[in-house]
Amino acid sequence: MSSVYPRKTTPPLTKGPAMAKDKVTDDTPADIDIPDNYVAHTLKTQKALPPISWANWYKEINWLSFTILTVTPVIGIIGAMFTKLRWETFLFAVFYYFVTGLGITAGYHRFWAHRSYNASKPLQYFFAMAGAGAVEGSIKWWCRGHRAHHRYTDTDLDPYNAHKGLYWSHIGWMMVKPRRRPGVADVSDLSKSAVVRWQHRNYLTLIITMGFIVPTIIPWLLWGDAMGGYIYAGVLRLCFVHHSTFCVNSLAHWLGEAPFDDKHTPRDHLITALVTIGEGYHNFHHQFPMDYRNAIKWYQYDPTKWFIAACQKVGLASHLKIFPPNEIRKGQLTMQLKKLRATQETLAWPSNNDDLPVINWDSFQEQAQKRPLVLISGFIHDVTDFIDEHPGGPHLLIKMIGKDATTAFFGGVYDHSNAAHNLLAMKRVGILHGGHPHGLEDKAIPPSQRLKIARYNELSSPYGSSTAYSDGEGMAY
Structure with missing residues (x-):
């Protein structure tokens, strides 16, 4: 989310023919003429401000x-010490916290920054006024920073880069001058909005009115508590709205899981939802920013979506955008497969077929005289450590030493479990020359490997595990 103060729009690096011929206006996209290597070029050529030290901190x-951000909570705390809190x-x-908060979440964020639905003019003016009551900058300033955050997430061109720490992404980046300008982000579409222009022109008046006068006057007129209204519904409510919003930049990039994509830091968590x-x-x-929802399940807490x-339902909003469910499921499946792969890599697996020696029948018979070897599905198994553990008794294994026990293992005597x-x-030590009997190809692959997770390059690589692709059921991601 954006800051409580305005930021200058970062201009394009160069001006191409279109920019040179035409007058540059607020309606001209800021990123219309940036080079393909804009991010790398900017990080290389744009000089960052020097590190903050004891010698220069007051300048920065x-x-x-x-x-x-410091005086407001001080006023609120001192005021609360001397002002009784009435239940009304x-x-x-609390009500006004949600009003001004929705001005940011449903208005600034989901409507203007991401254009995830259409809002009627009355609803837009409501958002413009309610958002001003949150005192976080005008719509245009706020959306410019937020769009930069999405475009350059977790890089030095991200205004509130989460990699710089929880404190920095929460509030630190606003306390000091930006160490470098945020990456270019286009807000020319907002310049065409009459509501955005109206709010921008009258922003100072709106923040005073909506941030402090309205929450003071209403309690005064309705139940005679002007001071309580100012302290609790005005000042302290503002502090809560600020830090609620800031948690989207900090807590939401630190706490929780990544069920849709783990390329960047954003996370999902109920606690963050409750406070934001x-x-x-x-x-x-972050994976589906144009979706009007944050929570896709009915029981997940998302009052902004509900609003x-x-x-x-009442005709104030329309064209609510929902990302294709099939593509959402793909994101979830990708992360589920990654988790399964991570679990898979902690497990011990049978030796790769290519690593097992190939021996003929005579050699198998000879070696079976020295140790208990059993042939099943074309693989030679050493059952030394299992004879005494065999549930059916050691005699059933002993009598199959040096023999083919395929039929007995797969239902002839007992149809063994997966x-x-x-x-x-896991007891394979070799492969019989000539392979497994015809008709038992599927028995060569243990059940645990028939759906083994394999990356796409492993499926085609001659160095990958044969069982990862010989079955034809391997999954790739």
Whole structure:
């Protein structure tokens, strides 16, 4: 999410023919003429500000943001020490927290920054006023920073790069001057909006009115508690809205799991959702940012989604965008396969066929005189450590030493379980020349490997495990 203060739009690196001939206006996309290697070029050529030290810290503080973010909670805490909290004011403060918070989550974020649905003019003006009450910058300033965050996530062009630490991504990046300008992000579409322009022109008036006057006047007029309204519904409510929003930049990139994609830091977690009015399913959001939802399951906490859906029911919103469910499932499956692969790699597996010696029948007979070797499905198994453990008794194994026990193993005497087949494969020590009997090809692959997770390059590589692709059921990701 964006900061409480405005940022300058980063201009393109170069001006091409179109930019040279035409007058550059607010309607001109900021990224219309950037080179293909913009990110690498910018990181290489754009000089970052020097590290903050004891010698220069006072020069590097962003005093506007620093003052807002430190003085506001001090005023609120001191005011609360001398102002009784009435239950009516408490309930109104909570209500107003959601009003101004939805101005950011449903308005600034999902409507303007990501264009995930269409909002009627009355709803847009509501968002513009409610969002101003959150005192986080105008729509245009806010969306410019947020779009840069999505485009350059976890890089030095991301205004609140999570790799710089929890404190930095939560509030530190606003306390000091940006170490480098955020990457270019286009907001020319917002410049065409009459509502955005109206809010931008009147922003100072709106933040004073919606941030402090309205939450003071309403408790004063309805139950005579102007001071309580100012302290609790105004100042302290503002602190909660600020840090609720900031948690989307920090907590949502630190706490939870990545069920859709693990390329970047965003995570999904209920706790983050609870403190951010539903913005806590952040891994989903970064993977599918144009979706109006953060939570896709009905029981997941996402009041912003519910509010947008309710607005659709009464005709205030329309064209709610939903990413194709088939593609969402692909993302989930990819992560599930990665987890399975990680588990798979912790397990011991049978020797690769290519690593086993190939011996003829006579050699098999000769070696079986020295140690208990049994032939099953064309593989020679050493059952030394299992004779005394065999559930059916050692005599059943002893009588098959030096013989082909394939029929007996697969139902002739007992139709062994998948677990028995898996365990048997771990005892392979060789392959009989000529392979397994015709019609038993599927018995050559233990059940645990028939759905073994294989990367696409392993499926075609001559150096991969033969069992990963010989069965034809291997999954790749």
